[in-house]
Amino acid sequence: MYNSLLAHIRRFVSLTREEENILINALRHKKLRKKEFLLKEQQVCPANHFVLKGCFRMYFIQENGVEQIIQFAIENWWITDYQSLDWQLPSRFYIQAIEPSEVAVLDYSITADLCNQIPKLDRYFRLIVQRAFAASQQNLLFIYTFSGEERYHHFNEAFPEFIQRVPQYMVASYLGFTPEFVSKIKSRPASRRISR
Amino acid sequence: MYNSLLAHIRRFVSLTREEENILINALRHKKLRKKEFLLKEQQVCPANHFVLKGCFRMYFIQENGVEQIIQFAIENWWITDYQSLDWQLPSRFYIQAIEPSEVAVLDYSITADLCNQIPKLDRYFRLIVQRAFAASQQNLLFIYTFSGEERYHHFNEAFPEFIQRVPQYMVASYLGFTPEFVSKIKSRPASRRISR
Numbered sequence: 001m002y003n004s005l006l007a008h009i010r011r012f013v014s015l016t017r018e019e020e021n022i023l024i025n026a027l028r029h030k031k032l033r034k035k036e037f038l039l040k041e042q043q044v045c046p047a048n049h050f051v052l053k054g055c056f057r058m059y060f061i062q063e064n065g066v067e068q069i070i071q072f073a074i075e076n077w078w079i080t081d082y083q084s085l086d087w088q089l090p091s092r093f094y095i096q097a098i099e100p101s102e103v104a105v106l107d108y109s110i111t112a113d114l115c116n117q118i119p120k121l122d123r124y125f126r127l128i129v130q131r132a133f134a135a136s137q138q139n140l141l142f143i144y145t146f147s148g149e150e151r152y153h154h155f156n157e158a159f160p161e162f163i164q165r166v167p168q169y170m171v172a173s174y175l176g177f178t179p180e181f182v183s184k185i186k187s188r189p190a191s192r193r194i195s196r
Numbered sequence: 197m198y199n200s201l202l203a204h205i206r207r208f209v210s211l212t213r214e215e216e217n218i219l220i221n222a223l224r225h226k227k228l229r230k231k232e233f234l235l236k237e238q239q240v241c242p243a244n245h246f247v248l249k250g251c252f253r254m255y256f257i258q259e260n261g262v263e264q265i266i267q268f269a270i271e272n273w274w275i276t277d278y279q280s281l282d283w284q285l286p287s288r289f290y291i292q293a294i295e296p297s298e299v300a301v302l303d304y305s306i307t308a309d310l311c312n313q314i315p316k317l318d319r320y321f322r323l324i325v326q327r328a329f330a331a332s333q334q335n336l337l338f339i340y341t342f343s344g345e346e347r348y349h350h351f352n353e354a355f356p357e358f359i360q361r362v363p364q365y366m367v368a369s370y371l372g373f374t375p376e377f378v379s380k381i382k383s384r385p386a387s388r389r390i391s392r
Contacts, residue, residue, distance in 0.1 A: 062341055070336045082330035086323075092337055119315040126322035127282075129329055134278035136332040140266045141288055143339075144372070145258055176340070 001029055005050050005104050008076050012127050013120040023121070026114050028105040038079070038095040038103065045084035045091050047105045051077050054101020055165055059173070060093050069174040072098075072162055078128055098166060148177045149185045197225055201246050201300050204272050208323050209316040219317070222310050224301040228293040234275070235291040241280035243303045247273050250297020251361055255369070256289050265370040268294075268358055274324055294362060344373045345381045 002024050009015060015023070029052075032038070038056065039045050049056075051073050058071040058079060070093075073079035084091035085108055106114075115121045142151055152175055156163050163171065168186075169179040198220055205211060211219070225248075228234070234252065235241050245252075247269050254267040254275060266289070269275035280287035281304055302310075311317045338347055348371055352359050359367065364382075365375040 060337055060341075068340045070333065070340075081333065082326050083334055086326055086330060093333075115319065119318065122315065122318035122322050123311065126318050126325060129322060129325045130278050130282055133325055133329040133332060134282060136329060137266065137277065137289075138279055140264075141256055144264045144266075145256075 002027060002052070002104055004052055004076060008050075009121075009124055012124045015118065015120060019118045019120070022117055023114065026106070026110055028107065030103050030105050032097040032101045032103070034097055034100050036097050036101075038097070039081060039084075039091055040094055041092060042090045043084075044088050045081045045108070047107045048078055048080040048085065048111070049073075049095075050104040050106070051075050051079065052102040052104055054103075055098040055162075056095055056101065057098055057166075057170055057174075058093055058095045067173055068176075069170055072159075072166065072170075072174065074161060074165070078132075082129075098170070143176075148175060148181060151175050152182065152185055198223060198248070198300055200248055200272060204246075205317075205320050208320045211314065211316060215314045215316070218313055219310065222302070222306055224303065226299050226301050228297045228299070230293055230296050232293050232297075233290060234293070234299065235277060235280075235287055235289060237288055237290055238286045239280075240284050241277045241287050241304070243301045244274055244276040244281065244307070245269075245291075246300040246302070247271050247275065248298040248300055250299075251294040251358075252291055252297065253294055253362075253366055253370075254289055254291045263369055264372075265366055268355075268362065268366075268370065270357065270361070274328075278325075294366070339372075344371060344377060347371050348378065348381055 005027075006015075006020055006024075009023075028047075030038075030049075032054070038049055041061070053075060056073045056079055057069050058073070058081070059067045059069040062068055071079065079095060081091045081093045081095070083089065084093070088108070115125075142154060146154065152171075155171070155175060168182050172179045172182045175182075201223075202211075202216055202220075205219075224243075226234075226245075228250070234245055237257065249271060252269045252275055253265050254269070254277070255263045255265040258264055267275065275291055277287045277289045277291070279285065280289075284304070311321075338350060342350065348367075351367070351371060364378050368375045368378045371378075
């Protein structure tokens with residue numbers, strides 16, 4: 001059930017069979033229907049989630065009622081609101097399944113104990129979060145440097161699986177422009193591709 | 197020399213005196229003049245840096261030549277380009293001292309060994325990076341939700357020490373507007389403060 005998670009962990013650290021069993025027994029398995037939520041605004045985020053199957057979006061609702069997506073997650077990604085999780089404060093975000101999905105749930109209440117038992121998990125999570133933070137530093141570079149059209153093509157090339165799976169209006173929300181604009185730039189050949 | 201770093205680490209994990217000594221011997225101490233660089237574009241980022249004294253900005257240069265600041269760091273903050281560090285790839289960023297500064301340098305080449313010797317450092321760095329990533333998730337919320345003026349007042353209230361220490365044009369660059377706009381909103385009382 002958790003094979004993809006164990007394979008993902010092996011890319012960073014080596015757990016013994018016994019440690020793998022401790023971890024597996026600490027996890028909860030959760031199935032979600034399409035549009036079901038892992039987290040809603042005002043809720044204290046209870047867990048970190050590893051996507052075993054499916055696809056999620058993390059978003060908040062602006063004062064004018066518009067949904068702004070800040071992150072997607074597909075298979076082999078962890079997704080949570082770290083601010084709400086680490087401080088156990090109410091979240092400003094929603095995390096919702098875009099497809100029928102399955103996640104491994106690592107509850108906040110047992111994370112410290114688990115990492116005490118298996119310190120290599122601290123290493124694993126450090127490296128995972130470092131990559132997420134690195135991506136967010138790079139993301140600022142894209143937000144400030146590239147036009148909407150350039151960001152769409154970059155996103156398309158970097159994450160082709162998203163473009164196939166995610167409704168167009170969600171890609172538009174993530175990139176900060178209207179669905180009509182996505183239709184427009186999809187309908188013509190890319191005149192200026194991102195070279196880096 | 198590293199007392200502030202050891203105190204910072206104690207807020208997250210407990211090291212033995214021997215582990216503290218191993219860490220201290222692994223660090224390099226570096227003094228920087230105002231405007232001196234820790235990292236320049238195209239350089240492979242060689243280390244993570246803990247600010248013992250002073251203030252830094254991390255920025256990139258846009259195609260039109262304009263500097264865009266994405267992060268500041270003062271005492272007790274770690275600053276690096278995690279993308280460049282983790283993958284040992286050329287950086288797109290500059291990290292520059294805004295004041296005469298001192299940092300503890302943790303070289304990339306010895307980080308894995310050091311964390312093998314002192315696994316509690318994996319915990320410490322995991323928690324540090326989680327906070328940085330949490331802040332970047334919240335930052336997107338501010339970028340998308342608040343006007344320039346609201347973001348200025350929020351920044352002012354959250355980080356009053358920055359506003360005192362950092363030149364106005366750098367705060368403007370970080371918030372994504374012109375120095376003239378900062379002057380304008382500084383010169384009048386805040387009409388709408390951020391309540392959260």
